[in-house]
Amino acid sequence: MNDNRDHGNNRDNRTVLVVGSGPTGLLLAGDLATAGVPVTVVEKRPSGISNLSRAFVLHARTLEQLDARGLADELEAVGRPLDRLRFFGRLALDLGTLPSRFRHLLVIPQYEVEKALLRRAREAGVDLRYETEVTALGQDADGVTVDVTGPGGKRERLRAAYVVGADGMRSTVRTAVGLPFPGRSVIRSVLLADVRLAEQPGTLLTVNTVGDAFAFLASFGDGYHRVVAWRRGRNPSDDTPVGLDEIREITRLALGRDYGMHDARWVSRFHSDERQAPAYRVGRVFLAGDAAHVHTPAGGQGMNTGLQDAANLSWKLAQVLGGHAPESLLDTYQAERHPVGRAVLRSSGGIVRLAMARRPWTLALRAALTTVLDRVGPARRRAVGRITGIGVRYPAPFGAHRATGARVPDVALAGGRRLHQALRGGRFVLITPEPYDDGGAHGERLAVERWAGDRRTSVLVRPDGYVAWASDSAGPAGIGAALAAHVG
Incomplete structure (x- = not known):
């Protein structure tokens, strides 16, 4: 170092x-x-x-990144896991089948x-x-x-x-x-608050839209709930004072009750932009x-x-x-x-x-999308992968192995270790089917591991958990060349 x-x-x-x-x-x-x-x-x-x-909210891919830094377990102990995402009232996306150690999102x-x-x-x-x-x-x-x-x-x-x-x-x-x-404001006058509730919702996340009103409740597990509320057509500036009565009113319209909100420790009004x-x-x-x-x-x-x-x-x-x-x-x-x-x-x-659709054609589109995601497995998996970050893949050079640029799950390694443990310290990780000795040329920047099972592909994993190089047949010379090109 x-x-x-x-x-x-x-x-x-x-x-x-x-x-x-x-x-x-x-x-x-x-x-x-x-x-x-x-x-x-x-x-x-x-x-x-x-x-x-x-x-x-922490999604699965972010939890994997934090696990590679030795932080995920302590955050898991503080947050509350949720294994299902619900949209548009009836669409539910199951996270329990994610190809990850973290088959949930973490409310924290x-x-x-x-x-x-x-x-x-x-x-x-x-x-x-x-x-x-x-x-x-x-x-x-x-x-x-x-x-x-x-x-x-x-x-x-x-x-x-x-x-x-x-x-x-x-x-x-x-x-x-x-x-x-460049971009624009999409929603104006979104209300945020952290509140205590006299009546506990039946789910960890509660969300609904009725007419022009939208409300969302999430439990932090410490006695407070985050509430997000918005009503179409109400657009005061961000510096307009916020009262808990306004948040209660919108929540009752969207969720049917306000759950006895009280003791707000924070209230705010903001606008939501889309910009890049x-x-x-x-x-x-x-x-x-x-x-x-x-x-x-x-x-x-x-x-x-x-x-x-x-x-x-x-x-x-x-x-x-x-x-x-x-x-x-x-x-x-x-x-x-x-x-x-x-x-x-x-x-x-x-x-x-x-979520805020009200015109006939947008309501029809939402209904069609809900049906597709309910019934078509590949489409549902793509949607879950995009939201959770699990599906992110980076472009690979022409002629590279098909795995190049892909995220590597927290695979089992020989000796009872797993990939996220080997990545700690910001290392590259070389995983091979047979023992390989780099002679210490890369010091602490490289961990050399073997598969726990019988896989035959050699894979060089970048410090961020994506494949830098892979080969189904590389010998020591090919591996050495890959290390020279990517690890230095």
Whole structure:
């Protein structure tokens, strides 16, 4: 592991500056620091985890990524699993058949996810600077210069090899590099609250639409429930005060009762946008999470997509900064994650539009889609794979093995280990049918494992859990060439 304590230009040439300490920024920073890359995170908010975060669902693919970082089990102990997703009143998607260790989604407040990621980042040595705001950013061929204003108005100039903007929908980093954020507001005046209930719903998630009213309830398991409410035609501005009576009224219209809501610890009004930056990279500056894409909350994919952005980008930055891969590797972040963001915009937007359908043709389309997903297994599996992230696959070079770019499940390895355990520490994992010795050439960056069963394919798994290379017949020389090409 590289020494994070060095100073001067050498350190600046290897440092990554992450702007934003939400889940996306924290996972990215923790990954980089674990790989020995010096990381500074700047955050304009004060130190401390807010309990007012909007996201509250972890999907299976995100849980797999967190498992590869040793965090999933503790989050599973705090959250509440749900093995069925229900849409449009009668469409139910069963998650119990997912090809994953996590055959469910996990209902858990975003602040619990942030707690785990923050602890990991601190333990890895990330330099966290709160109450620090980016005021200017410029880049040249050798790095990025960032002006910040810290506590007490102190001004400072920071220098880094790369900057990642994980600073949300109103990203200062995105604005600084001149990227537009095209799209539009889809729903205005969405109401959010965390409340206690006098009467408990019969299910973990309760959702329904009646006429122009929509309401959603989810239990956090700590006595509080998240409520999301919206009524078509009611569009006050985001800064219009919210009263619990307004939320109760809409909930009664949509769900038939308000379950005796009381003791709100937080209420808010916001609008839901669909937007995506045309590029996730401008020179040495990258965007991730809500800074790169925002979508409607339908399907609970927002935080999950950002965390998977971070998992994709972190190992590539570590490879390049460690001198193990060419700088062109960083271009694959755009190639792989931009289409995923675009697909999430389409799927989440489609769910919202169908949920709020009222014209005859849209109601007919919703009924037809419900019938298809109920009766056609492949279509249902594709829908579940898209929402949970399990179905994401990255493009492969021409002539590559058919497995290249595919997600690798948490497969069993010889000796009772499993893949997610072998991936910890940000390693590549080589899985072979016969023993293979790389002579220690790749140090801690590579774990060499064997299949627990009789599979004959050799597979090189990237640190984010996707296939970098595979072969059904490669010998030691072929494996060595693959390691040289991908691990460095």
